[in-house]
């Protein structure tokens with residue numbers, strides 16, 4: 651672990667890259683590891699040590715879960731042909747094929763539905779949006795625990811929302827039962843040191859941290875500053891961008907930005923989620 655306060659402050663500064671980082675007041679190995687997070691999209695062709703998958707799942711299962719319902723599951727894909735097939739379904743994202751371990755995280759109300767059915771029990775609440783939302787939150791919390799653990803073990807990762815581009819095909823490939831849906835994928839592997847990606851700055855805290863009540867005006871100067879910070883970051887990566895504001899607006903411009911995911915609600919209904 652980093653020992654000197656100035657090294658710790660450098661890690662905090664790297665998360666914002668605009669001088670707005672909070673001062674170091676306390677420190678922990680977990681904080682240090684979280685601050686160093688960046689997505690990894692280039693992997694060494696190196697297998698993970700035996701038992702890694704099971705440790706990551708133990709970490710995932712250590713996350714809090716709504717009412718202890720544990721409404722998530724994960725499918726591990728290690729077979730190269732299947733990884734290549736899923737890469738194709740995720741808009742040909744090469745890292746999906748190249749990583750040694752591809753995890754597909756599922757919101758899983760199917761387990762509870764089966765328990766209810768087998769007992770002829772009334773479980774009407776399962777059809778409400780709150781429970782559907784809870785299962786997605788559960789899956790996300792579990793996955794993020796796995797990500798944090800992978801990074802603490804020297805591995806890299808990147809989430810793959812692209813798994814929702816062809817969600818029904820993915821569900822069929824995974825032989826998912828009713829009331830189970832993919833939420834996102836996750837590539838895990840050893841980062842290729844030739845990859846240039848580094849810690850990507852985030853919005854200044856003034857944009858995301860509110861006290862007592864939410865405020866939009868307090869965010870405006872922070873966002874203006876962040877437009878410049880992010881542009882400088884991408885310039886450093888040799889990528890031309892127009893700043894964060896432009897990228898947010900462009901990403902949300904229209905249905906074409908959803909790359910096939912615009913029909914998600916209908917797919918969820920087909921999977922048996924009523925979302926009342």
Ligand SMILES: Cc1cc2nc3c(=O)[nH]c(=O)nc-3n(C[C@H](O)[C@H](O)[C@H](O)COP(=O)(O)O)c2cc1C
Pocket residue numbers: 687688689690691743808809810811812813834848849850
């Ligand atoms: C739910 C989710 C889905 C994502 N989907 C993709 C994806 O399909 N492909 C990809 O390259 N990155 C994907 N990302 C990674 C984000 O682009 C990345 O986290 C973000 O740009 C911030 O960069 P950083 O993780 O390096 O800090 C996804 C991230 C999340 C949380």
